Amino acid sequence: MIDEVVLETRGLTKYYGSVFAVDHIDLKIPRGCICGFVGRNAAGKTTAIKLMLGLLNPTAGTSKLLGCDSAALTPAIRQRIGYVTEGHRLFGWMNIVELERFQRTFFPGQWDGKFFAEMIEYFGLSKKQKIKHLSNGQRAQVSLALALSPNPELLIMDDPTLGLDAAIRRQFLSGMIEIIMREGRTILFSSHILGDVERVADRIVVIDKGVIRADCKLEQFRTAVKKVILAFEDSAPLQVDIDGLLHCRRSEKELAMILVGINDDKIAELAKSAGAEKYHIANMNLEDQFIEYTAPDGRGKLFKWEEI
Amino acid sequence: MKFLALLKKELRECLPWIVAAAAFLLIFGSLELRSMVRRDVEEYQYRVFERYSEVSAYDLGKYPLGDVGALVFISAVGLGLALGVRQFWVADFTGTWGFTLHRSTDRTRILAAKICAAIISLIAGVGLVLCYLFWRASLPDYSPVPPPIGFLIGGWLICGVGLLFYLGAGLAGLSKARWYTTKLAGLGFAVWMFFTFTQQWTLWWSFVTLVIGTGVLLYLMWETFLKREF
Numbered sequence: 001m002i003d004e005v006v007l008e009t010r011g012l013t014k015y016y017g018s019v020f021a022v023d024h025i026d027l028k029i030p031r032g033c034i035c036g037f038v039g040r041n042a043a044g045k046t047t048a049i050k051l052m053l054g055l056l057n058p059t060a061g062t063s064k065l066l067g068c069d070s071a072a073l074t075p076a077i078r079q080r081i082g083y084v085t086e087g088h089r090l091f092g093w094m095n096i097v098e099l100e101r102f103q104r105t106f107f108p109g110q111w112d113g114k115f116f117a118e119m120i121e122y123f124g125l126s127k128k129q130k131i132k133h134l135s136n137g138q139r140a141q142v143s144l145a146l147a148l149s150p151n152p153e154l155l156i157m158d159d160p161t162l163g164l165d166a167a168i169r170r171q172f173l174s175g176m177i178e179i180i181m182r183e184g185r186t187i188l189f190s191s192h193i194l195g196d197v198e199r200v201a202d203r204i205v206v207i208d209k210g211v212i213r214a215d216c217k218l219e220q221f222r223t224a225v226k227k228v229i230l231a232f233e234d235s236a237p238l239q240v241d242i243d244g245l246l247h248c249r250r251s252e253k254e255l256a257m258i259l260v261g262i263n264d265d266k267i268a269e270l271a272k273s274a275g276a277e278k279y280h281i282a283n284m285n286l287e288d289q290f291i292e293y294t295a296p297d298g299r300g301k302l303f304k305w306e307e308i
Numbered sequence: 309m310k311f312l313a314l315l316k317k318e319l320r321e322c323l324p325w326i327v328a329a330a331a332f333l334l335i336f337g338s339l340e341l342r343s344m345v346r347r348d349v350e351e352y353q354y355r356v357f358e359r360y361s362e363v364s365a366y367d368l369g370k371y372p373l374g375d376v377g378a379l380v381f382i383s384a385v386g387l388g389l390a391l392g393v394r395q396f397w398v399a400d401f402t403g404t405w406g407f408t409l410h411r412s413t414d415r416t417r418i419l420a421a422k423i424c425a426a427i428i429s430l431i432a433g434v435g436l437v438l439c440y441l442f443w444r445a446s447l448p449d450y451s452p453v454p455p456p457i458g459f460l461i462g463g464w465l466i467c468g469v470g471l472l473f474y475l476g477a478g479l480a481g482l483s484k485a486r487w488y489t490t491k492l493a494g495l496g497f498a499v500w501m502f503f504t505f506t507q508q509w510t511l512w513w514s515f516v517t518l519v520i521g522t523g524v525l526l527y528l529m530w531e532t533f534l535k536r537e538f
Contacts, residue, residue: 075412075414078413106313
């Protein structure tokens with residue numbers, strides 16, 4: 001069952017008039033995976049998630065959640081999917097008790113009231129508090145508790161840590177880890193905070209201008225995207241032409257290249273053939289890698305991640 | 309249970325508007341009944357009560373603001389508009405559609421709960437208050453001649469006009485067109501049907517007008533809600 005696909009899209013496309021928001025997204029998220037869906041602002045993350053949940057109609061392509069077409073998700077399937085909306089939009093006039101009572105009606109025999117109470121207590125919230133009086137961070141915590149309490153098979157979260165401070169984000173991620181510990185649960189969460197993704201995800205999907213640029217295991221991405229700096233005794237060559245070169249920046253005696261899917265031996269060969277005096281591979285964290293990978297001068301270059 | 313939870317939520321959201329409409333009609337309606345006592349009873353009887361067999365929505369609405377019929381019009385239309393805006397415009401504005409729609413029920417039930425809540429709100433906020441005013445007006449203190457039942461039936465039909473405006477406002481809220489194109493078409497249709505309604509000379513034709521207008525708007529809202537992107 002570990003290879004069972006719980007979320008699948010094929011050629012999922014959405015145009016708003018003549019402007020495309022997402023373009024031919026092909027994704028397969030296996031069961032038990034924690035997938036970070038990352039992209040810059042307006043990359044198409046929210047649109048893609050709404051398409052997957054059937055809240056938007058695709059211009060082309062299909063999407064399936066738990067084997068059911070997104071455009072016709074049945075109540076029974078929706079009951080197995082948790083969804084945390086962007087901005088944690090809840091009913092402001094309700095207090096936490098009322099909101100829980102409302103929400104649990106839709107998960108008969110599935111709602112874990114004890115877990116919900118524990119989460120609320122863990123976050124230091126009072127059940128009598130009205131949602132409209134909560135801060136953004138507190139609303140995020142309530143959203144997470146509401147989404148986790150029915151113990152969903154698939155949890156989809158749209159930028160859940162947006163606007164939260166570091167401490168609240170850490171608490172929020174701890175809550176997420178809670179569900180990760182449960183066997184067979186799958187999470188897809190969009191974010192542009194790469195530290196969060198690195199902390200919890202085991203798979204990464206990079207979307208850029210509506211196009212999927214990477215879909216692989218997090219470790220694959222970490223090892224595949226490299227920044228190599230070639231130093232030359234004289235002036236650096238104007239350009240180098242090699243497979244896997246995403247983009248390069250030239251200074252007088254140096255050439256800084258972002259390479260994808262090139263192993264260290266090949267890099268040594270490259271340095272030698274380019275006539276570099278020396279080279280080194282710069283350390284990059286996931287955020288650096290993401291920024292370089294989605295830099296405007298690298299757009300249009302697609303890599304087949306599964307083959308790396 | 310799921311429908312009841314949705315209905316309860318919708319009713320709670322409508323509650324401030326129900327109270328506002330009921331309070332308006334109750335206060336100004338009571339004041340109007342008081343002033344009725346001081347009026348020329350005979351003239352009033354001639355204008356409304358003695359023609360009870362022919363009483364129409366037009367009769368009830370054509371008098372100045374001080375008349376109870378006009379007050380019922382104002383409360384029903386105002387409440388209908390407020391409910392449409394609260395249920396559809398505010399949900400759009402606050403971005404709660406995602407949370408509302410992603411749950412183990414279908415859109416049909418969610419919309420049905422909204423419409424049922426609107427009908428109950430109109431009954432509670434206008435219809436029941438009208439019944440109370442009718443009862444008060446029937447007491448000998450207020451009028452030597454009890455008002456005819458046509459007055460009450462007409463008043464309830466006016467509550468239906470509130471539903472027309474609710475559907476029109478809701479449809480406008482659901483429309484993604486620009487405001488200067490077809491966004492307000494539903495509301496425009498409701499206004500048109502409202503004037504058609506008031507121009508009918510018998511309650512029966514007012515009822516027919518109401519059924520046609522409500523039916524058209526209901527069908528459009530249903531189709532829009534089930535297919536709309538949120």
